[in-house]
Amino acid sequence: MAHSITVVGCGVIGLTSAVCLQESGFNATIITRDLPPHLTSAVAGAYWYGGELATHPSRHRWSSASLQEYLRLAKGDYCGVTTFRMLEVFGSPVSDPWFKDVIPFYERVASADLPAGYADGYWMEIPIVETPRYLAYLMDRFQQNGGVIQQRTIADLSELAAEHPLIVNSTGVYARYVAHDEQVYPLRGQVIKVEAPHVHDAFMDDDSFTYILPRRDGCVLGGISQKDNWNLNVDPAVSEDILQRCEKALPGIRQSPIIVQLVGLRPGRHEVRLEREQLTNNCTVIHNYGHGGIGFTLSWGCAADVVNLARELTAQ
Numbered sequence: 001m002a003h004s005i006t007v008v009g010c011g012v013i014g015l016t017s018a019v020c021l022q023e024s025g026f027n028a029t030i031i032t033r034d035l036p037p038h039l040t041s042a043v044a045g046a047y048w049y050g051g052e053l054a055t056h057p058s059r060h061r062w063s064s065a066s067l068q069e070y071l072r073l074a075k076g077d078y079c080g081v082t083t084f085r086m087l088e089v090f091g092s093p094v095s096d097p098w099f100k101d102v103i104p105f106y107e108r109v110a111s112a113d114l115p116a117g118y119a120d121g122y123w124m125e126i127p128i129v130e131t132p133r134y135l136a137y138l139m140d141r142f143q144q145n146g147g148v149i150q151q152r153t154i155a156d157l158s159e160l161a162a163e164h165p166l167i168v169n170s171t172g173v174y175a176r177y178v179a180h181d182e183q184v185y186p187l188r189g190q191v192i193k194v195e196a197p198h199v200h201d202a203f204m205d206d207d208s209f210t211y212i213l214p215r216r217d218g219c220v221l222g223g224i225s226q227k228d229n230w231n232l233n234v235d236p237a238v239s240e241d242i243l244q245r246c247e248k249a250l251p252g253i254r255q256s257p258i259i260v261q262l263v264g265l266r267p268g269r270h271e272v273r274l275e276r277e278q279l280t281n282n283c284t285v286i287h288n289y290g291h292g293g294i295g296f297t298l299s300w301g302c303a304a305d306v307v308n309l310a311r312e313l314t315a316q
């Protein structure tokens with residue numbers, strides 16, 4: 001008989017974990033306060049980016065596994081994942097990234113071809129995720145596999161212990177409360193989605209954290225990362241700053257009609273937490289949270305490790 005497992009959280013981390021568990025033979029249920037698109041994961045840009053923003057020793061392995069999955073998804077019917085070319089530029093010289101040989105295309109830019117004011121840069125082809133569409137795809141896949149989603153807010157994971165012997169905690173920044181982890185903090189992000197179908201290539205200025213990401217549902221302009229800021233309202237001063245930076249990178253972009261402005265709280269932590277914890281005699285939690293600014297980049301690799309931990313626990 002299939003073992004039951006309860007996943008708390010319906011963002012990219014919870015959904016990917018739940019789908020991988022189901023497809024490995026577990027009977028998974030999701031409990032969540034919010035449904036997509038009303039959560040951080042739906043706000044993200046979101047492109048695959050090598051995992052360097054994480055400090056965890058497994059970050060390259062997790063990123064590589066996710067890359068393979070996104071490239072596979074990009075080849076099938078459209079589910080929100082495509083690949084695109086991005087120009088990434090830097091104010092000072094940089095070495096090649098570790099993933100240059102595993103992405104579909106990588107090429108350094110000759111200094112004469114760099115935009116004014118930059119010292120280094122490269123073109124790369126990487127996956128990008130149209131997040132609302134992709135989260136809907138994951139939810140659909142989970143439900144088609146027979147998965148049930150219960151909308152419910154929990155104050156503390158221990159509330160579930162009596163009835164749920166095996167839990168995956170993927171509550172993002174809210175793990176600070178539900179798992180009492182004071183090492184988790186918000187890295188507030190804000191983006192502006194504009195109508196700019198003429199933009200085909202993406203741009204990223206690493207030093208000023210300015211990005212332009214063309215997606216099918218609009219072009220995403222960012223970014224900002226504000227530590228310990230829980231404010232979920234759009235800050236007009238941040239929007240103006242983003243527009244000014246993007247205009248400098250791509251003159252004319254700020255004239256594009258605005259579709260929507262969004263705010264999301266990245267789950268910051270010194271390191272991703274992916275490990276098991278014995279909550280009570282009868283309940284074990286597999287924590288999977290704290291992915292900061294690269295939850296999409298790490299999601300499939302982390303979900304595979306969740307499955308391995310769940311298998312170990314149910315084999316005992």
Ligand SMILES: Cc1cc2nc3c(=O)[nH]c(=O)nc-3n(C[C@H](O)[C@H](O)[C@H](O)COP(=O)(O)OP(=O)(O)OC[C@H]3O[C@@H](n4cnc5c(N)ncnc54)[C@H](O)[C@@H]3O)c2cc1C
Binds near residue numbers: 010033045171294298
């Ligand atoms: C502006 C921005 C740009 C980004 N760009 C990128 C990018 O380009 N590439 C990339 O890889 N990543 C990017 N990220 C990071 C990425 O979005 C996050 O790492 C990821 O979304 C975290 O996912 P999560 O599932 O852990 O959290 P969330 O999406 O926040 O989901 C948490 C889930 O837990 C549930 N929950 C919380 N508390 C409770 C409770 N008390 N009871 C029940 N349920 C609860 C919520 O309802 C929700 O379902 C970006 C993020 C932002 C904000």
